Amino acid sequence: MLKKGDKKLINGWAFYDWANSVYSLVIGTAVFPIYYESITSTDGGMVQFLGTEWHNTTIYSYALGFSFLIVAILSPILSAIADYTGNKKKFMQFFCMMGSLSVMSLFFFTGKENVWIGIVFTILASIGFWGSIVFYNAYLPEVAHPEQQDRVSAKGFMLGYFGSVLLLAFNLSMVMKPEMYGITDATLPARISFLTVGIWWVGFAQVTFNRLPNDPFKRKPEKDYIFKGFRELKIVLKEIKTQSQLKTLLISFFLYSVGVQTIILLASTFGIKDLGLETSNLIITILLIQLVGILGAFLFSRLSEKIGNIKALKTTVLIWAVACVGAYMLHKEDPNVYLKFYALGAFLGLVLGAIQTLSRSTYSKLLPEDTEDHATYFSFYDVTEKLALVFGLALAGIVTSYTNSLRLFILILAVFFIAGFIVLSFMKKSKYVK
Secondary structure (H helix, E strand, O other): OOOOOOHHHHHHHHHHHHHHHHHHHHHHHOHHHHHHHHHHOOHHHEEEEOOEEEEHHHHHHHHHHHHHHHHHHHHHHHHHHHHHHOOHHHHHHHHHHHHHHHHHHHHHOOOHHHHHHHHHHHHHHHHHHHHHHHHHHHOHHHHOOHHHHHHHHHHHHHHHHHHHHHHHHHHHHHHHOHHHHOOOOOOHHHHHHHHHHHHHHHHHHHHHHHHOOOOOOOOOOOOOHHHHHHHHHHHHHHHHHOOHHHHHHHHHHHHHHHHHHHHHHHHHHHHHHHOOOOHHHHHHHHHHHHHHHHHHHHHHHHHHHHHOHHHHHHHHHHHHHHHHHHHHOOOOOOOOHHHHHHHHHHHHHHHHHHHHHHHHHHHHHHOOOOOOOHHHHHHHHHHHHHHHHHHHHHHHHHHHHHHOOOHHHHHHHHHHHHHHHHHHOOOOOOOOOO
């Protein structure tokens, strides 16, 4: 078994970001949202699901919100069981397989007549992705020492951005130039993209699964592991209540995650519906965000070593708040709106990877040094993020149902970033977090 801090183990762990980030980019941000919007926008964007008529943006937001709620409910319970039994890797493998197969099933989503396929497998793919991330994140304190964790966390996100851009470039070549591949069906390029995401994800994940230990603490669970798992969960929850630094970080993390994650998921919809951008404009912006994100993750991981995690995090949160105000001020009537959208994308790209990297590594550094319940601890981190997503998407659904626009919602998110910044100001320096 590879030892903690071993370069091969660290690279194996970080490679899961390379494997799974194609889901975030192609399905969560780029190809699928644009594809979904294009084939459901007729008849005023109204679609039929479960015998009820819904606005396409509203049902999409609610579907994602529902998936995050499921993960928020399941992950603490499953994480506690995984910690007690020492089976983190098996749980991670299950959710990885579930997510990749669900993504591939989106191939059969061909139009409004089977919109249920798009909604159902969007939910299952999201559960698979975020469910696997719970256990993936929990490995960070087991593969890297505290002083390594900022750089290791950044390495994961950097690999993720780079790998996802490579696959997206191939997918876009099909979507934008289908004649190069002899494709005549207008929906086929996007649907093939969904297949490639699932294959890429589950295929490259095997590198990670081959190197991660399954039971590093050599636990020998008793038969009533479900009951013991609940007891483990109760113990960790009690411990978190006594740790003011963890609580403060989680509160701030909730507030700014309402903004970060919902913007990631709804940025394409905002660009199409509110700013009237062409698909090519969105694709350029998305690629720009990913490429600048590699630089941002690297720079802020180094900046945190110079000024400390807390100040570096506060800087990223403040930049996000400014970006929200900037996005609100964009108007489709402006002839240069696409250029301003590019500039805003580059601005966000600089802090997108940074805020995710620093949030993960800062939380990991705050965990008790003697704990073995990393999955259970990280489940609360992930639950906080999912509850923020549920809240953010529900709020987006409510606002769009009344205004038929995301502009007001984007402005509201600036308030959440400012609140997160204020809460972060109450954090104190500790042994590993400065």
